[in-house]
Amino acid sequence: MKKIISCIALISLLISCGKTKNGNLIVKGNIDGLQKGTLYLQKFKDTLLVSVDSIQLYGTSNFILADEIENPEIYYLTLDKKPNQKIVFFGEKGEITINSKLSKFATSAKILGSKNQTLLEEHNAMAKKFSGKQLDLIKEKFDAQKNGDTALVSKIEKEETSLIKRKYYFSTNFAVNNAKFEVAPYIALTELYYANIRLLDTVNNSLSKKVRKSKYGVELENFIQNIKKTEK
Template identity: 55%
Template sequence: MIVKGQIKGLKKGTLYLQKMKDTLLVPVDSIALLGDDKFILTDNVDSPIMYYLTFDGNTKDKHLMFFGEKGEITINDNIEEFGFNPEIKGSKNQEIMNKFREMDDKFKNQRLDFIKKEFEARQAKDDELLKQLETDYNKMIRRRFLFSTNFAITNADSEAAPYIALSELYDANIQLLDTINNSLTDKVKNSEYGKRLQKFVDKIKTIEK
């Protein structure tokens, strides 16, 4: 995998390419930028997984996440809003994740709206409204679970599908996770996230027996 691009406004610093190993982020490549905001980073990719671009290896400050895979990936961004809305080309899995995030953001906005309404209802001591908000909130959560499940099944030939199941549906009903797992193509089942999802589903089934 070759990752190249430009971080406008980055005059000085080290840009790291990192990925998760067990539960730790480890650097796989880096480049010192001195007056030139263009970069090229590389890694050997056995299976498409999430990567991080970070400054000086510090993800707490700012980081950019993207789905890495074999081939050439171009990432363009700027220092002021780094990681917020980058332009990423060359990763099919990232394209699928972008579509998912676009819809999922609407659910996140609804959740924020519920929090605001709940706060106002508590201040007004409106118990009836609080009960209604709880009911409506639970319905919204179920809709989000169903949307995420259907989206993953629709993209069952993409490594993004098991990633979505693991990152967004880990607390969902086992039937939803199992449905996604069974829909995956053989290629995706044998990918890094495909294997992790199978292991996760097996673990939950063992616990629930």
């Protein structure tokens, strides 16, 4: 009986992998604890999140998915059993390995093979510290307001403003220092959309020609131009 199940799992994997052999982006890995389910490789096309590949797993937790990619961009790995949890990663040409656990599908993912992903994780680790401090200040301000301490509220609000500025400057400098990678305009679009237009321009002007022509490079340029039009 075990041999029959193993054969079914192998056949299922081979059939599914056959659909993905022509992609220049290969995503492979293992979801520990998963024995049956469907994995989807997704990305945004315009404003819609669409599936570009999928694999049905039965008796195995290994998977291979693929897509034809022009330049690096954000992808999502979604499991039918956990539709609200998505593994978010920077896809790029070549082979990317994603290993995770079924019990902590989105939070336990380890991603290898993408330079943009490595840089994004480095940025996000520091940005998370800023966000943690911001949450602490929000709580402190709430307590001060409840106690009617207006002087302390004013002090905390100044600290909040200073913290937000430092976070913006950090993201700007990080993007500029990595302007040869597509993660730079992506960070500008996701972290600096409320920042001063000068910071967005600083990132945009630092981008290499290749990155300027990428998906997020073009989106950043359009975003900046739209802001400038509304400010006239």
